[in-house]
Amino acid sequence: MPLYTDMTDRKIMVIGHGEKAEQILRYLEPFTSHLYLLKGAYERKDLYGMDYVICQEEDETIREDVFAACRTLGIRVCIPGSPRRCDFFLHDRSVS
Numbered sequence: 001m002p003l004y005t006d007m008t009d010r011k012i013m014v015i016g017h018g019e020k021a022e023q024i025l026r027y028l029e030p031f032t033s034h035l036y037l038l039k040g041a042y043e044r045k046d047l048y049g050m051d052y053v054i055c056q057e058e059d060e061t062i063r064e065d066v067f068a069a070c071r072t073l074g075i076r077v078c079i080p081g082s083p084r085r086c087d088f089f090l091h092d093r094s095v096s
Helices: 019-031 060-073
Strands: 012-015 035-038 052-055 076-078
Touching: 012 019, 019 035, 052 060, 060 076
Parallel strands: 012 035, 012 052, 052 076
Antiparallel strands: none
């Protein structure tokens, strides 16, 4: 069952680069003005203050660290392609 929530004041970070990360940003733009895209080198401190993180990074080491750090920090996380590491899912066909 889908659950909808107000994202207006939520801080959302997309980690990764390429067309998929850009699609996710475009998809989320209407819902919040607090979007962040991390294209460069990932550091755990980049996650501080975020409410939601979507990790589109291909490096499995980074994906696992993002998941573990978000769980520790209480940040909702989505690692696309890995359902066991998702607190939420994006259901728009253009970003799946």
